[in-house]
Amino acid sequence: MALVPVRAEGLGKTFGRGETAVQALSDVHLVVAAGEVVGLRGPSGSGKSTLLNLIACIQEPTAGRLLLDDEVVWDGRYRITDLRRLRRERIGFIFQFHNLLPFLNAVDNVALAMTLAGTAPADARLRARELLDELQVGRRALAMPSRLSGGEAQRVAIARALANRPRIILADEPTAALDSERARVVLDLLRQVAQVQQAAVLVVTHDEKIFDRFDRLVALRDGRIE
């Protein structure tokens, strides 16, 4: 039976304590299967980014259970000590504003993610080139991020997210800075990756133009799934 990349069971997050406590997420149940592209929508302050942070293990839940690839990651405390290793080996991130390191060219931005995971620099560069070619930005491999168009930069960012063949891809408003045509292309790319790599893709978005590109849309309101 295939492992389930993301499983949240009654996940909750409360910021602060006592009278000033704010319930950001409450009793969230979410499963993202391998090869599935799920959209996460909701108004500002509904808890989308918090849920993404919890799944990415960059914020600690306060209730429930989180399993990645059926392995319990959090159930009242973290079961995995090296969370950065978990992130670099299993999770790929795509950001709203691509977040490429401005001092590295496109190929080095992608290769860095691999060298962090232990790949030799030469091999990392080779694979980074291949990835950029696959994403049709190979000819811009040596360009600095400031020289890339929005669409090109986002493709490089996707290449970086895919560099270590992650089981989970978390994307925070990846199409916010793109026009609708490019936004659809990005989503199609993510879908392709999800299917080829059998990865779970969870995308936070407000962008109604791409709602039809998801396998499933999950709506959040006031920290709860509708």
Add this chain to the structure above:
Amino acid sequence: MNLALADIRHKLGRFLLTCLGLGLLMGVALSMVGIYQGVVTEALALSRSLAADLWVVESGTRGPFAESSRLPGDVREMVARLPGVAAAGSITLRTAEAHAPQGIIRVQVMGYEPGRPGGPLAIDEGRGLGGARRELVADSRARLPPGATILLGGDRYRVVGTTRGLVSSGGDPLVFVHLHDSQDLQFKLAPPTARRALAAGGGAGSTDTVNAVIARLHPGADPALVAETVRRWKHLAALTDAEQSDLLTRSVINRARVQLGMFTVVLLFVSAVIIALIIYTMTMDKLREIATLKLIGAPDRMIIGLVLQQALLLGGVGYIAAVGWVFAVRDVFPRTVALGVAEVAVMAGVIGVICLLASLLSIRAALRIEPQAALGG
């Protein structure tokens, strides 16, 4: 790939400008170290150049540098006859203003008897004093070439030679003249009432007075023992060369030394604060990049390496610039900027430590950046 170098390459112009600014600041601190060393070197230059083993001065004084000392001219013969003394020479010392071709200059006039201890050990250009009167050997700092003439105490002196690096503890260049000329000068530059009294045969007495007698000892002679013998004459005191050097550095230039030392410490402290602020700003400029690195799994040592390497490179390049400009302009300074390999190396170490300490604040800030700072707009 080295992230620190890549980031510097990306903003090379800004980095170099920062280094240049920092280099100017470090250069000021380095100059202060050089001036501090220069004050000590200058203070000891004359004493070392005379190669005296013993200084005989007036009883109850620590002359001739720390206090005024007057001895009768015949003390030299007395000292020369002491067991263990190889040679003795009388010297006079006084500060005077001279009319030189380039204008009025302030000099320290030293009178001695050619052929006896008291003259410069080495002549840089021209020759030493001969038998003729009104000749003068000047230090190169006075900018008087051989053949030039100056007016000193109303008399015209001709420069016959130059020395190098011989200045008083106040930084005035030394000029050497014949002992008799200097005694004349003492009289001519004395207050008018004293001159009148002396001319009338009363007052201060003979003009055959000197400020000190310096002695060179036979090899194996104990300076302390000879000094003890001199002190038996109640009107004389004696200092060994080591005591004289100690007196010069601890007493004569002590206040200037401490002042410069404290100013250097303040400058280094200011440099440390500025370096810390620059490194902190450089780190905060990369807040989002550091958060992204953390998010994609970069270990803390990579973040620490990024900040630390940039701090050390900033300090290193800035310091190279500082050494470059200080060495290029140090001869323009009116006083000696004595910088050798030791001073430059020690200062490099101090700058390195400052950069390390200054980067701690930035490293702390970088490690506290949360990965989620990379998310969102």
